[in-house]
Amino acid sequence: KVYNSLDELLTSRAKKYDFVIVGGGVAGSVLANRLSEDRRSNVLLIEAGPNDEGVEELRVPGYTYSGKINSTYYWGSVSTPQKGLGGRTIEFTRGHVLGGGSSINGMVYTRGSQDDYDLWERESGDPGWSWKAMLPYFKKNEKFIPHTHRSVEGQYDPTTHGYRGRTLVTLPWANSTEFYDRALKNSKIQPEFAYNIDVNNGKPVGLTLVDSWKAWLQSTIGHGERSSASVSYLDPKTRQRPNLDILVNTYATRVLPVSNSISRTPDIRTVELIPRRRGNTLPIEQIRRTTITAAKELILSAGAIGSSHLLLNSGIGDRKDLDEVGVKTIHHLPDVGKDLSEHMTVALSWNATGAIPPPVDPDAAYEEWKKHRTGPLVDLVGQQVLWARLPSDSPIFKQYKDPASGPTSPHVELTLSGSGAGVGAFIVLLTPHSRGTIKIRSNNPTEEPLIDLGFLTHPFDILAFKESIRLAKRFYSGPAWEGYITGFNGPDPDTLSDEEFLKRVQESTGSFYHPAGVTKISPKGSKKGVLDPDLRVKGVKGLRVVDAGIIPYVPTSHTQASVYVIAERASDLIKASW
Numbered sequence: 001k002v003y004n005s006l007d008e009l010l011t012s013r014a015k016k017y018d019f020v021i022v023g024g025g026v027a028g029s030v031l032a033n034r035l036s037e038d039r040r041s042n043v044l045l046i047e048a049g050p051n052d053e054g055v056e057e058l059r060v061p062g063y064t065y066s067g068k069i070n071s072t073y074y075w076g077s078v079s080t081p082q083k084g085l086g087g088r089t090i091e092f093t094r095g096h097v098l099g100g101g102s103s104i105n106g107m108v109y110t111r112g113s114q115d116d117y118d119l120w121e122r123e124s125g126d127p128g129w130s131w132k133a134m135l136p137y138f139k140k141n142e143k144f145i146p147h148t149h150r151s152v153e154g155q156y157d158p159t160t161h162g163y164r165g166r167t168l169v170t171l172p173w174a175n176s177t178e179f180y181d182r183a184l185k186n187s188k189i190q191p192e193f194a195y196n197i198d199v200n201n202g203k204p205v206g207l208t209l210v211d212s213w214k215a216w217l218q219s220t221i222g223h224g225e226r227s228s229a230s231v232s233y234l235d236p237k238t239r240q241r242p243n244l245d246i247l248v249n250t251y252a253t254r255v256l257p258v259s260n261s262i263s264r265t266p267d268i269r270t271v272e273l274i275p276r277r278r279g280n281t282l283p284i285e286q287i288r289r290t291t292i293t294a295a296k297e298l299i300l301s302a303g304a305i306g307s308s309h310l311l312l313n314s315g316i317g318d319r320k321d322l323d324e325v326g327v328k329t330i331h332h333l334p335d336v337g338k339d340l341s342e343h344m345t346v347a348l349s350w351n352a353t354g355a356i357p358p359p360v361d362p363d364a365a366y367e368e369w370k371k372h373r374t375g376p377l378v379d380l381v382g383q384q385v386l387w388a389r390l391p392s393d394s395p396i397f398k399q400y401k402d403p404a405s406g407p408t409s410p411h412v413e414l415t416l417s418g419s420g421a422g423v424g425a426f427i428v429l430l431t432p433h434s435r436g437t438i439k440i441r442s443n444n445p446t447e448e449p450l451i452d453l454g455f456l457t458h459p460f461d462i463l464a465f466k467e468s469i470r471l472a473k474r475f476y477s478g479p480a481w482e483g484y485i486t487g488f489n490g491p492d493p494d495t496l497s498d499e500e501f502l503k504r505v506q507e508s509t510g511s512f513y514h515p516a517g518v519t520k521i522s523p524k525g526s527k528k529g530v531l532d533p534d535l536r537v538k539g540v541k542g543l544r545v546v547d548a549g550i551i552p553y554v555p556t557s558h559t560q561a562s563v564y565v566i567a568e569r570a571s572d573l574i575k576a577s578w
């Protein structure tokens, strides 16, 4: 059952919970479902944002980024002034609703490379995080739905996918356009950008024996609707389980050792809660706090930012930083909130001579979606994404270590789009050297955390942007674009001075909202990192973290698929330990 307020839960329930999960996003929704599969386990899922049930705007794929989604479903976070961006702050979007990021995100479904997961194995010393070991979890999570209204032959590899999972995944609904036909034609002519049938096979570079690949984009959309973690894992049947309570509109301020603990190791199973609206900072003396203690485990799934914020508010972090803001350290764990890695983006555009497509009537599109779940509102991003490796003989690798997790990992993603007079490529720097931090401003847990993304603080990343833009220029100057593309609008590293180029990039760099690394896994016994390989917080009892923050280094993908499989595996680890 869903409880809309803390009071509602407290007045109608006096239940003991075995597992308390904080954060009802991707990981939290998966855990709530899997842990409550065992009817003997009582599970409480706590989410700061509202319930997503019946909110149509969250279900229409084409409404994402359209301004039609109410601001209540976002945290409204902003980064600190970014040193590498000349002091500019950037909006840092996070989902604030059941389903978390998956209720508002771009729905791109990419798993990353085999080397990304093999890096997790190396970083944690646990082969259970390797690509090979995680592949069954990808299949467990996914229900791939091949379209029947158009031919999708040759657009995906059937052996790569799962067909019985909960997250619906599909290919673009619309047919290809002149722009995408040309992009595909180009991939047949330019060996650097060869076609690969399915980006989700983990080792696309190895298979194609070239340095880059391109495939039909897959999205977490099914039957014309967004397939978020709450829709798929907290479906009406799951919500009715008598052993699962879901509490929304409730913000966790701190985690605490259980009051009667006699152990020397802090036994952290209590969570402190307040009713709270999105983003409002409450004066500390007005905060009326309630606590709930888990009988077995407290699990933080508040997202990379939310979980590190919560640990720091609780006095679990670097003693020096905590002292500075007047928070008493209950457990000195220096790496909490450190080593944040994140993707950086820059949008490029070219002029083109393509046919102007007929305008879409928004009312008719909505009517079609409502009646049939078809039409222009069923797709979101483009049909093709190009993932590429920077040439291995590029001079930047003589100067700096290649940050990619291995040869199957691309350095750059280009989301290709084009219609009429404009062609675009959204460049994503997938393997940054720059690092950021999450810190707290004060001892008031309702204050927003300090989100420092560290963008462009490492010189490699500026050079990597240059090389990535050159790569995009090579792609769009291929023979298939002759007579179609007429000019590049930059920023062009080959015509601008270094200063001008940097300024243009600093003005436009954005985030891709894929933060990782702030509560990373490391080997048992290692002083580095925040979590043991089984996701327990090092040096304390009773507390795990399960979300994007556990990932040692941002993967070369959009991150939701990684988080789904992290949570699927975590559910098995937790079940196996009781």
Ligand SMILES: Cc1cc2nc3c(=O)[nH]c(=O)nc-3n(C[C@H](O)[C@H](O)[C@H](O)COP(=O)(O)OP(=O)(O)OC[C@H]3O[C@@H](n4cnc5c(N)ncnc54)[C@H](O)[C@@H]3O)c2cc1C
Residues within 6 Å of the ligand: 022, 023, 024, 025, 026, 027, 028, 046, 047, 048, 049, 093, 094, 095, 096, 097, 098, 099, 100, 101, 102, 104, 105, 106, 107, 108, 109, 110, 250, 251, 252, 253, 301, 302, 303, 304, 306, 307, 310, 512, 513, 514, 546, 547, 548, 549, 557, 558, 559, 560, 561, 563
């Ligand atoms: C705008 C945007 C677009 C994206 N596009 C894509 C995409 O196209 N494809 C893709 O693969 N990935 C995408 N992502 C990333 C993807 O959504 C995330 O990787 C994923 O949601 C992370 O899952 P999580 O469980 O770690 O955290 P989340 O899904 O963010 O869940 C965390 C939950 O915890 C709640 N919470 C936080 N703090 C507290 C607290 N103190 N008390 C109670 N609850 C709390 C939050 O409200 C949230 O619901 C996008 C993300 C954003 C923001």
